[in-house]
Amino acid sequence: MLEAVVIRPCDMLVFGGTGDLALHKLLPALYHLHRDRRLPADMRILALARKPLGADAYRTLAERHCRANVPRANFDATTWQAFAERIDYFAMDASQSADYGRLARHLGNACQRGRVYYLATAPGLFEDIAAHLANAGLAGSDTRIVLEKPIGHSLESALAINQAIGRVFQESQVFRIDHYLGKETVQNLMALRFANALFEPVWRSGHIDHVQISVCETLGVENRGGYYDKAGAMRDMLQNHLLQLLCLVAMEAPVRFDAEAVRNEKVKILEALKPIAGFDVKDRTVRGQYAAGKIGGQEVPAYYFEKNVDSDSDTETFVAVHAEIDNWRWAGVPFYLRTGKRMARKSSEIVIQFKPVPHRLFQDGQANRLLIRLQPEESISLQLMAKSPGKGMYLAPVELDLNLAHAFRQKRRWDAYERLLLDVIEGDSTLFMRRDEVEAAWRWVDPIIGGWHAYYQRPRPYPAGSWGPEQAHSLLEQQGHAWHR
């Protein structure tokens, strides 16, 4: 079992402090934790990036983004002032070793304190940052490092990053973050499966017809075109978030709820994924790219007109995969995964479609369905068949609803990053990806990307505001299934 290393008092250094992630997600999450008195009282936050900014200018930038990203009712000037006193900024080029000497001098006595390094930068910088921190004597046993996804862009690059990080930090100091694991409903999926006796007997191929995991966004690539055009939906979303969701649906019950036990079970699922390579790639995957269309009544441009995107780009903004898990529990059960940008509605959900009853007594019966909704609202509902009132046995589906926001309405819903940042500070890596998980995920994804190149086909266009390319529907129709709406 991993020992959680207590590193208080500790500071947090955010590489990429001027970036989209730091300003939109990390600082608002830290603000909320500060407001709820969850942060160590003397914890300082040092944002790092190349942009030459003074600490005050950075605090002004941070305040603007926190005001925009924290619900109005939770933001007040007094709390902000106290939070802002924790924040400092240091301009440096993270790829230059000389800048780490300057950083050590800037930290001064704070060098004696524990530190969390949050790498909110492109993965291309991870190896340099780890090596330079070590050379500058800034990577002792009282430090932790948080790596944002995607870890690399292929198995080879992920191995190189993991090795470089492993040369400097013990695995127990490394936190590979996947913010989907911090979402309440995702953790509720584990509670549902492993704290209720009801589901386990039917949670298997004998009773489950198929599983759908969909993460549909209405957003385009916003101001992240430069990064996204090199990544695409497969590396940006499916390799990490969707495969993590699949693991939580499919894994065996861990013997304990701790980092090693949970991650041991997840990695078994990733290793049991049936390889998709060669010709199978054509039959079992669909890639798409959004064309011009309308979202919420507004005209939006095609992907290749987005800022910092190549005008001839063949990057996919949509991907759908028919996956299978080669183990006793799941043999023969299709797992359909789908994610895309600029789709008809923001909706992230997991659908567990049960098989029909073995012998039909009534005319109009439908098989049961469990719907786990992550976004926009969090809910879990089980569709059952019930008799419609009146004469005759006429059946209709009814929902047994667990509205989580309503059930726990007295409690503030935490953003995923709040929960995960606190876990890092407290040294709990249960909801973070272990090195072998990341590598197993790339081992499965790489041949699919390889197949796309080998049997080259441009991504199928789909109008912005639709549910993806037609071929994504055929992928399920071939098996007698359809995407849940």
Ligand SMILES: NC(=O)C1=CN([C@@H]2O[C@H](COP(=O)(O)OP(=O)(O)OC[C@H]3O[C@@H](n4cnc5c(N)ncnc54)[C@H](OP(=O)(O)O)[C@@H]3O)[C@@H](O)[C@H]2O)C=CC1
């Ligand atoms: N944005 C999001 O919602 C999410 C992002 N992620 C991941 O987080 C990471 C960062 O994403 P995002 O914030 O969107 O990216 P951005 O491009 O918005 O930010 C990159 C940051 O890195 C800094 N940076 C770049 N090069 C250097 C350098 N040589 N030295 C020091 N700082 C540098 C930039 O500042 P400057 O140019 O001033 O140096 C900037 O602060 C990516 O890996 C992404 O996949 C993960 C989940 C969600």
Ligand SMILES: O=C1O[C@H](COP(=O)(O)O)[C@@H](O)[C@H](O)[C@H]1O
């Ligand atoms: O990691 C990422 O996630 C977001 C979607 O996150 P969500 O919590 O809003 O569902 C996605 O937009 C982004 O491209 C990706 O890098």
